[in-house]
Amino acid sequence: MDGSVARPRPYLALSLRLATAGTLATMSMLVKVAGERGVELTELIFWRQAITLVCVAVLLAAMGRLADIKTKRLGAHARRAVFGIVGMFFVYGAVMLLPLAEATALSFTAPFFAVLLSVLLFKEKVGRYRWGAVALGFAGVVVLTQPAFGLGSETPISLIGAGVALVAAALVAVISFQIQDLNKTEAPWSIVFWFTAFTTPLMALALPFVIGPHDADTWGLIIAMALCGALAQILLTSSLRFGSAGVILLMDYTSLLWATWYGWSIFERTPPTTLWLGAPLIVAAGLLIAWREKQLAAAKARRIETMEL
Template sequence: MPQHQRPFLALGLRLIATLALATLYMMVKLVHQHGVALPEIMFWRQALSIPLLGGWLAVRGRLFSLYTRRLKTHALRTITGTIGMVCLFGAQVLLPLPVATILGFTTPLFGVLLTALVYKSPPGRSRWMAVVLGFAGVVIITAPGEGTSFAGGISPLGLAAGLCSGFLVAMISLQIRDLTRTETPIAVVFYFALFGTLLLLAPMLLTMAPHPPRVWAELLAVGLIGTLAQILLTAALRFGSAASVLVMDYATLIWTTIYGWTIFDQLPPAHTWAGAPLIVAAGMMIALREHRQIKAARQTA
């Protein structure tokens, strides 16, 4: 089997990546509770990635992989990605970790809608069913009329942030799909960190404050873990297709539930577990459909 097709290794790397992502979300929530503003958290998340990625490439003798002629496209992707990160981290801060994670699973649903709009490709019946099923799960999770506290419902602002994050990640996926036609995956990650750091510098300077050594260590961990997660996600896609490894992403819900319970003493409301399976099932339906289409295309070729 060719090196780039090692499905079990790809699944293993993706599983470890989900743990790294859940740990990143937990650290963001923890650091924010220790008084660090969101712009500063995001700045250090991006800034620390630059020397880590650059050093990793230098050690491997692959700095040439950062060559690009599409700096403007990278910059536009950074703007969308930074807004998406605000929504993503905002949802982690405002909601119990599992609820924010479940709302992030709406990305495939928005992906279907965006693909239909951008590529003028109308979804089939199964995809429309998945979209309807997924958003039915969102309606159940929001528990209309039960209030806005974690005990009864969820924060409206947190809900908006979570859904916006799902939408923007779907949009970013289309941008990355375009970029990777000419750019290496590591270059996409590196320039996002570089332009993101520049974009976040002013908000960080306006909101930063003195921190004790413990909080600086936590901010360092945010940068390290976030970079590790990106490397693992990239490596998983090197050894397996996106459609085949996507199923592992749902393991993030396990890790964030454990973190929410053990560290923040937060468990999602009971109705969350009624809506979550619908969203997960919708995402898996879309992933399975994509996998079958890719397999059929390969067989035809």
């Protein structure tokens, strides 16, 4: 399957991305509930990867697109798999250690780490807009994590959990650069397939040491979580076929609404003041970075066009 957008359908793309955000938030909720029932994190990740691998393979076979997984860059896929599986442990670990809304809000710091990495690794020049966005975003993090430091009157959140969430966001930023590189030569489904193909056997090796007996309800949670992960992956990949990533990724922020609602309805946690104050700063900073990146990309395209003329 070609990674390009052959026929732009912006409303369909936005709808798919909205569904992706809701599905991912639901998966995080199920991870948290399963963790509270005693399911080990490693076991959850195994089922998440194994079921996604089966779903993607069956879907590609049904579409007659198994040829899409052919690759000459197994080494690059393996490196992406290593960072991806470590990142998954931190992402899910943050969900288990923190309230859903706070874990989701802190995950939005990934663009700030991407800016920092672009400076450290690629010596990219970053102007006042993106530096300002990074400062604004981390101001939001400080506000959001105040209770973790014993400041203010809100119910404390885990300081370790906040640290895990920030490490997760940094790893997501690293992985985004890896996927960006793979996208130059690989089809989207190839990237998804090889990630799960490399990591499922790895998690299977650890499974005998962590798997435990579960009742029917817990198995239902595990399977639902894994199916949500697979569905989210399919929805996300599909959304990128029909719309510009720079536009549709803004829909990802709606996952905070889902996380807040799940936190209130399932975990009976009223959103604290720090969430209402800190999360908008983080979201605004992410939007500013997205807007600036779009401007820079457009300017680069105009320069290239001028040179070709």
